Amino acid sequence: MKHCILACVLAVTILLAGCFSPVSSVPHTLCLLDTVPTHLARRHTQPVALLVMQPDTVPLYDTTQIIYTDRAHEIGYFSRYVWAETPSKMLLPLIVQTLQATHYFSSIATAPSISQFNYVLKVQIQKLQQNLIARHPMVELAIEAQLYSLAEDRIVAAKSWHITQPMRAVTPENGVIAFNQATSHWLTELASFVTTSV
Numbered sequence: 586m587k588h589c590i591l592a593c594v595l596a597v598t599i600l601l602a603g604c605f606s607p608v609s610s611v612p613h614t615l616c617l618l619d620t621v622p623t624h625l626a627r628r629h630t631q632p633v634a635l636l637v638m639q640p641d642t643v644p645l646y647d648t649t650q651i652i653y654t655d656r657a658h659e660i661g662y663f664s665r666y667v668w669a670e671t672p673s674k675m676l677l678p679l680i681v682q683t684l685q686a687t688h689y690f691s692s693i694a695t696a697p698s699i700s701q702f703n704y705v706l707k708v709q710i711q712k713l714q715q716n717l718i719a720r721h722p723m724v725e726l727a728i729e730a731q732l733y734s735l736a737e738d739r740i741v742a743a744k745s746w747h748i749t750q751p752m753r754a755v756t757p758e759n760g761v762i763a764f765n766q767a768t769s770h771w772l773t774e775l776a777s778f779v780t781t782s783v
Contacts, residue, residue: 615669616651616757620765621682622773628689633783634702635690637680640673642710647671651757653715660714666757672713676768680708683772689780704741704783705733708775711745715752715760722752724763728771732782742782746771 646652649671650662668675677695684693694700712727725747732742750767752759 612665614666614757616666616761617669618672618675618679618765618768620769621679621686622769622776625683625686625773625776628687628780630688630691631783632691633689633704634692634694634700635684635779635783636698636700636702636705637677637684637693637695638705638707639696640676640680640708640710642671642673643712646710646713647673651715651760652713653717653760655717657718663757666761672710676708676710679768679772680706680775683776684779687776687780703735705735706779707731707733712747713764715763716749717755722755723749724752724760724767725749726764726767726771730775730778732779734783742778744778746774 645660649668651666651668652660652662654660681693681695684690692700692702694702707730709729710727711729712725714725716723716725726749727745727747729745730743731740733739734741748767748771750763750770752763
């Protein structure tokens, strides 16, 4: 009887140690948004300084979890695949790199910055998910951008995008590839929007 009690105590101790272990037994695959357009129209540099704010994200998508939907009115998260950082943090350097590649602005800064600037670019991520309900699986990227003029003290231009990109197969890896393709496409359109609005 004593041996049975001791065995039970040891079993409970092992289980509790596993529950509170800081090291997960299932490794995560860290995924990146890291693709910028390769072909952008190069423009003549203008004496215009731009401040790019850290993108905002609606609360549902402000996470490192990769979101998908395979049923109406429901979302899910992949258990072993996650973003290396939140989408907004990964998107900021891509926006800056893309706008710098146009050579249109005399300077581009990110907040916080003490530099003088003429315009402020604000971006909000409104949707970033894999859509597995559609007949052809795809990723969806919905983003809004606003360009604010300090001289005029108002928003001088705003635009919304809803971009879909087909997935080659229904897997987390192919979803990440499609997300990068959709992001690159959006960055191309963002560069055109900003440079023609200032």
